[in-house]
Amino acid sequence: MNTDARVDGYIAAAAPFARPVLEHLRAVVHAACPDAAETLKWRMPFFEYRRRPLCMMAAFKQHCGFGFWQPEAKGGDADGMGQYGKLTAIGDLPPKRTLMAAVKAAMQRIETGAPSPRSRAAAKPAPAVPDDLAAALALRKHAAAKRHFEAFSPSAQREYTDWITEAKNAATRGKRLATTLEWLAEGRHRNWKYL
Incomplete structure (x- = not known):
């Protein structure tokens, strides 16, 4: 397995309910795609195949997410990140055989050179x-x-600029500007508390 120690650390730092879900997903991906390489992108574990993003997983305070970078169909579950919604236990996932088939289908899309839906979006x-x-x-x-x-x-900059400009009154805008300057001086992203 092409594992990454940073992913080990990510899983170890996750909430207790999330660890078995993340370990299960990791094992399924590597079983279905032995050539998958682990990495971190946007501070969450990604699996790459032939140097292209295959799928990702993430842990949040009360749920996990799992999804494919290049899904078979556009969209996904609106109730959570990825195609499988908000995951709180291994039982929330499809059976292992179904997940492995989905991983293999994503590998096939990479092998055939299908363009990623994300690559079509204008920056x-x-x-x-x-x-x-x-x-x-x-x-x-x-x-x-x-x-x-x-x-x-630009997206990290936009988080701050949007937060400031969306303020409803001058007092709120002033507080957000002061907080922005404080956090930026420390090198923090706008949503650093949730990362």
Whole structure:
């Protein structure tokens, strides 16, 4: 098995209910695809086949998610990440044989070179930085916040810009701006508490 110690750490740090689910998913993927290589992407375990994303799993506070990067059909369960909804126990998953067949089907899609539905989506442009955030980042005292903000991906930047611009009143916007500057100075993503 092409395992990654970071995935071991991820599973060990997961909530007690999640560990058996993650271990089961990991074993099923490797049984179905012995050539699958583990890695972390977006801070969650991914399995790659022929250097392309095959599937992923994640643990949250009260459920797990599992899904394929290139699903057979668009969509998935609206109630959770991936195609299998919110998983709280191994029994929430289809039988092992069904899961293995799904992994093999995903491998086949990679082997045939089917384009990923995600690759067809147009990349979003970098977010427009609100004037008050831009002015604050221009200040010398916020140099660290500016450095981290500029190093973040456009999606990570957008999490902050959207959070600030979605404030309903000036007081809330001011608090969010102050919090943004504090978290950025520490190099934290907007939703760092949940990562």
